[in-house]
Amino acid sequence: MTSCLDRFKRPKQPPKPWLTAEAANALDAESVAAALGLGIEQQGKHYECTETGIRGTEKDGRMVWCDKDGAGIGDTWALAQYVTGLPFRESLELLLGKSAPRPAAQSAPKRPRHLRMPRGTEADRKAGRAYLVGRGIAPAAMDAAEACGMLRYVACAVLFVGYDGRQPKSATRRGYMAGDPMPKRDLSGSDKRYPAIIPGDPDTVWIVEGGADALAVLSLYLHVPTVIVSGGAGCRGFLGMQHVQTRLERAQTVMVATEREKDSETQTRTDAQHQEQAALARAWCADVRLWTPPDGCKDLAAQLEK
Numbered sequence: 385m386t387s388c389l390d391r392f393k394r395p396k397q398p399p400k401p402w403l404t405a406e407a408a409n410a411l412d413a414e415s416v417a418a419a420l421g422l423g424i425e426q427q428g429k430h431y432e433c434t435e436t437g438i439r440g441t442e443k444d445g446r447m448v449w450c451d452k453d454g455a456g457i458g459d460t461w462a463l464a465q466y467v468t469g470l471p472f473r474e475s476l477e478l479l480l481g482k483s484a485p486r487p488a489a490q491s492a493p494k495r496p497r498h499l500r501m502p503r504g505t506e507a508d509r510k511a512g513r514a515y516l517v518g519r520g521i522a523p524a525a526m527d528a529a530e531a532c533g534m535l536r537y538v539a540c541a542v543l544f545v546g547y548d549g550r551q552p553k554s555a556t557r558r559g560y561m562a563g564d565p566m567p568k569r570d571l572s573g574s575d576k577r578y579p580a581i582i583p584g585d586p587d588t589v590w591i592v593e594g595g596a597d598a599l600a601v602l603s604l605y606l607h608v609p610t611v612i613v614s615g616g617a618g619c620r621g622f623l624g625m626q627h628v629q630t631r632l633e634r635a636q637t638v639m640v641a642t643e644r645e646k647d648s649e650t651q652t653r654t655d656a657q658h659q660e661q662a663a664l665a666r667a668w669c670a671d672v673r674l675w676t677p678p679d680g681c682k683d684l685a686a687q688l689e690k
Contacts (some may be wrong), residue, residue, distance in 0.1 A: 404476070405459065405461040405472075405476065407476075407480055408459075408460050408461040408464070408475075408476055408479045408480055409446040409447070409459045409460045409461060410445070410446060411447070411460055411479060411480075412447070413426075413431040413440050413442070413447055416440070416447065416460050416463065416464075416479065417431075417433070419464075419478055419479045420463070420464060420467050420468070420478070420479075420572070421570055421571065421572035421573055421574055422435070422436070422438075422467070422569070422570065423435055423570070423576050423615065423616070423618075423619065424440075425618045427653070429441065429442070431447075432618075434576075434615065434616035434617075434618045434619055435556065435568065435569065435570055435576075435615055435616050436451075436452065436566070436568055436569055437451070437452025438450070438451055438452060438457070438463070439452070440463075446459060446460070447459070447460050447463075449462070449463045449466075460479065461475055461476060461479065464476075464478055464479050466565060466566065467566050467569060468566075468572075469565060469566075498573050499552055499553060499554065499555060499571060499572075499573035499574055499575070500571075500572075500573065501536075501543075501545075501552050501555060501571075502538045502543075502571075503538070504536060504537040504538040504539065505539075508537040508538055508539055508540075509537040511537070511540075512537035512541070512542045512560075513526055513537075515542065515560040516542065516596075516599065519596065519685060519688060519689060520600075520603065520685075520688030520689050521596070521599045521600065521603050521688065522599075522602065522603035524602070524603075525599045525600075525602035525603045526599065528582060528584075528602055528608070529582050529598070529599060529602070532581075532582060532583060533545060533547065533552075534546075534580045534581065534582050534595075534598070535595070535599070536555075538557075540559055540560065540561045540564065541557045541558055541559040541560065541561075541564075541567075542557075542558050542560070542595070543555045543556065543557055543558075543571075544556045544558070544580040544594070544595025544598070544613060545580055546574075546575075546578035546579045546580045546581065546613070547578060547581075548578055553574070553575045553577075553578035554570065554571075554574040554575050554576060554577075554578045554579070554580070554615075555570065555571040555574055556568070556569070556570050556571070556574070556580070556594070556595055556613075556615065557569055557570070557571055558594075558595060558596065568594075570615075576615050576619055576621055576622065577621040577622055577624065577625050578622070578625065579612050579613050579614060579615060579622040579625075579628065580595055580598065580612075580613040581610070581611065581612050581613070581628075581631075582598055582602065582610065582611045583610050584602070584608040584609045584610045584611065585607060585608060585609050585610060586610055586631065586634045586635060587609075587634075587635060587636040587637070588607070588609035588610065588635060588636065588637050588638075588639070589609060589610045589611075589612060589631055589632060589635040589637070589638045589639070589669070590609050590610070590611045590612070590638075590639045590640075590641060590675075591612050591614050591638065591639070591640045591641065591661060591665065592611060592612070592613055592614065592641040592684060593613070593614055593615070593616055593617060593641065593643060593683065594613060594615075594683070594685065595613055596684075596685035597613070597641060597683055597684040597685050598611040598612075598613050599685075600683075600684040600685045600687065600688050601641075601684060603688055604684070604687065604688070609639075610631055610635070612628060612631070614661065617642075617643070617653075617654040617657035617658050617661070618654075618657045620660065620661060620664060623661070623664045623665065629668050632665055632668035632669045633668045633669065635668075635669045636669075636671060637669070637671045637672075637673065638662075638665050638669045638671065638672045638673070639672075639673055639674075639675045640658055640661055640662045640665065640672065640673070640674050640675065641675045641677075641683070641684055642654070642655065642658045642674055642675065642676050642677070643677065643682055643683040644676075644677055644681065644682050644683070658674060659674070662674055
């Protein structure tokens, strides 16, 4: 028999599925990268995140991760917390979905992840521009990047955004606050095939690794070129996109900006990756050149800070 008090009772909630760190740690590197919205490449026995430098190694059937400087992060669930800042349960749900166990990655169909752009305020814009000015970026360069939507501002970070027509398809976050656990990362759902682009003189196209490098090009050169942000030396998917190829076909010269790395092993690998980018670009433009930072500078952005 029902009671008049029944309407005040809270309906029973179905129990949450049992998610374990062990199940998350059993995921392969590609599945982890897809869940966290990271680009990843295999480098021999290791896996490297192309935009952050985080490295993963398979040990005893599970992945173990470290940051770009070699400091340990831990197992896969620890990586998810490191990248996103989410609590334990939420990080497992991000990796495993709402139910567990999940089918093996090689047999499970990949669901498309949608990019959700956070909104910023005018205060965020002022703080972001002050950060960029502190790095030597010219206000006119910021104005140009804002005008085309490539540069946006959110709390404690700037965003470098790539588009498919009018819709954002990729966004790289650059945090500038001390203590930010992951200052450089792609927002979840980003598709690296859609690079951030600042349109300029179509005769000269620069391909650079990061958004700050793109702003540095506009700050260093009075003759403003078109700038394409590859997302990293190992990124090549953007070169398969028609809107990128069209810009390369129209160009008289394409400049591929290289960087100075921390050790000879990394330098050799990234030099080879930049050479491959240049070789692919020559399918659309015959005059493709490599640009090397001057001595003592890591990259284009660092050149402004000298």
